[in-house]
Amino acid sequence: MALQPPPTLTDGVVVLRELREDDRAVVLATMGDELVHTWLNMPARPRDADFDALLRAVRQGRTTGDRIDYAVTEAGLDVALGAVIASRRARDNYEVAYLAGAAGRGRGLMTRGVRLLCEWLFRAGIGRLEVRTHPENEPSQRLAERAGFRREGVERKSIWLHGRRQDAIVWSLLPDDPR
Numbered sequence: 001m002a003l004q005p006p007p008t009l010t011d012g013v014v015v016l017r018e019l020r021e022d023d024r025a026v027v028l029a030t031m032g033d034e035l036v037h038t039w040l041n042m043p044a045r046p047r048d049a050d051f052d053a054l055l056r057a058v059r060q061g062r063t064t065g066d067r068i069d070y071a072v073t074e075a076g077l078d079v080a081l082g083a084v085i086a087s088r089r090a091r092d093n094y095e096v097a098y099l100a101g102a103a104g105r106g107r108g109l110m111t112r113g114v115r116l117l118c119e120w121l122f123r124a125g126i127g128r129l130e131v132r133t134h135p136e137n138e139p140s141q142r143l144a145e146r147a148g149f150r151r152e153g154v155e156r157k158s159i160w161l162h163g164r165r166q167d168a169i170v171w172s173l174l175p176d177d178p179r
Helices: 021-031 034-039 048-064 109-123 138-146
Strands: 008-010 014-017 067-074 077-088 094-100 129-133 150-161 164-173
Touching: 008 109, 014 077, 014 109, 021 034, 021 048, 021 077, 034 094, 048 067, 067 109, 077 109, 094 109, 109 129, 109 138, 129 138, 129 150, 138 150, 138 164
Parallel strands: 094 129
Antiparallel strands: 008 014, 014 067, 067 077, 077 094, 129 164, 150 164
16 A cells, blocks of 8 residues: 655644655754663664655655654744654554654654554554553653554563664554554
């Protein structure tokens, strides 16, 4: 199933929009954020080449429908505070991921962004969404719960984090799950 996501999604509070060249500085700062770096495989010292590679991956994923990236912004303020991403996995399931810089954390904006993306994916016909969190990443687990995801269990050594295999908690959301 080839998805064709709209350029923007909004609930009136949060706007999800495509990543742009003028997001370079804020994205590089977010990549270098200590908390983001702890839980995601980001370069230790992000450079312009890292942003260029990300922008190419985003554009290619959108073209193929295998990956959908949105910058998360507040309505009326067109500054990227974080990102929500959906990547196609086996059996046409999609895995949802999210990250936020310091300005985007603790205000419920990322939860709203994840919900917006999930609702669009369900309307597009996707039957199962998944999130994987590191067992020690409690803020990410709380966000998954607030977005309606249900904890399914632990996948042993299923993700790579900083060059080492790590366990992951698997969360799922189905179209008919209460949210």
